[in-house]
Amino acid sequence: xxxxxxxxxxxxxxxxxxxxxxxxxxxxxxxxxxxxxxxxxxxxxxxxxxxxxxxxxxxxxxxxxxxxxxxxxxxxxxxxxxxxxxxxxxxxxxxxxxxxxxxxxxxxxxxxxxxxxxxxxxxxxxxxxxxxxxxxxxxxxxxxxxxxxxxxxxxxxxxxxxxxxxxxxxxxxxxxxxxxxxxxxxxxxxxxxxxxxxxxxxxxxxxxxxxxxxxxxxxxxxxxxxxxxxxxxxxxxxxxxxxxxxxxxxxxxxxxxxxxxxxxxxxxxxxxxxxx
Numbered sequence: 001x002x003x004x005x006x007x008x009x010x011x012x013x014x015x016x017x018x019x020x021x022x023x024x025x026x027x028x029x030x031x032x033x034x035x036x037x038x039x040x041x042x043x044x045x046x047x048x049x050x051x052x053x054x055x056x057x058x059x060x061x062x063x064x065x066x067x068x069x070x071x072x073x074x075x076x077x078x079x080x081x082x083x084x085x086x087x088x089x090x091x092x093x094x095x096x097x098x099x100x101x102x103x104x105x106x107x108x109x110x111x112x113x114x115x116x117x118x119x120x121x122x123x124x125x126x127x128x129x130x131x132x133x134x135x136x137x138x139x140x141x142x143x144x145x146x147x148x149x150x151x152x153x154x155x156x157x158x159x160x161x162x163x164x165x166x167x168x169x170x171x172x173x174x175x176x177x178x179x180x181x182x183x184x185x186x187x188x189x190x191x192x193x194x195x196x197x198x199x200x201x202x203x204x205x206x207x208x209x210x211x212x213x214x215x216x217x218x219x220x221x222x223x224x225x226x227x228x229x230x231x232x233x234x235x236x237x238x239x240x241x242x243x244x245x246x247x248x249x250x251x252x253x254x255x256x257x258x259x260x261x262x263x264x265x266x267x268x269x270x271x272x273x274x275x276x
Contacts, residue, residue, distance in 0.1 A: 048108070051096075053089045054082030056108035065115035073128055075100055081107040090155060094167050094235030102135055103153035104128070110156060127162050134241040141245060145252050150233065163237060164244045170255035171232035 045057035077098035081089045114121040139146045150167045234251050238244035
């Protein structure tokens with residue numbers, strides 16, 4: 001009888017162990033499923049509104065941060081790039097124009113990390129802060145030549161390094177010289193007409209008022225605008241604002257090679273403050 005009892009006890013223990021093992025497996029499986037569902041809720045990503053390249057998506061948290069970022073730097077035009085389009089965006093960055101002061105191409109992975117990592121976020125926002133002040137210096141240094149730049153922009157590589165670019169319209173640079181020449185010629189013509197009118201008044205006893213009026217083209221203004229093509233536009237890139245300024249000046253100087261520049265014009269662009 002003792003052997004029978006022992007076998008029964010063993011069978012009962014084995015059955016209980018088997019039950020508890022299966023129960024624990026189901027419980028663990030359910031817990032893992034719950035964790036996975038919860039994680040899916042927090043990492044669920046959706047498409048982003050605004051200017052994009054490719055089909056970038058962001059988590060809810062990253063989307064909220066991205067909207068705050070755009071509001072904080074309202075003078076900048078952000079274009080969000082999907083990871084697989086980064087190389088393409090870099091190669092075609094000169095094509096993306098903006099009416100705002102600075103165009104910023106940034107990929108969605110960086111925005112995700114900026115939303116989660118405060119140190120990472122501070123680094124990139126610091127670069128954006130610096131870019132705003134440097135851009136103002138750039139325009140001051142370029143003076144009237146800044147009109148030849150149709151857009152300024154910046155991008156970031158995978159190591160967090162920023163690079164800068166500008167789209168220079170060579171036709172605008174040379175057109176500016178033609179407009180200046182026309183204004184100078186018109187001023188000389190006006191002085192000549194005034195001198196001749198004075199001489200005529202001295203010779204004649206009665207001046208004819210209609211003869212005193214200078215002739216104009218009907219509007220008194222020269223046509224200052226001309227159509228430009230993409231072939232006239234040159235995109236220059238640099239790893240620093242100082243280098244970008246030099247490259248912009250080089251393009252403008254080349255397009256104005258046949259123009260006579262004053263000492264003041266030659267000095268423009270040489271007073272950039274590198275200390276900031």
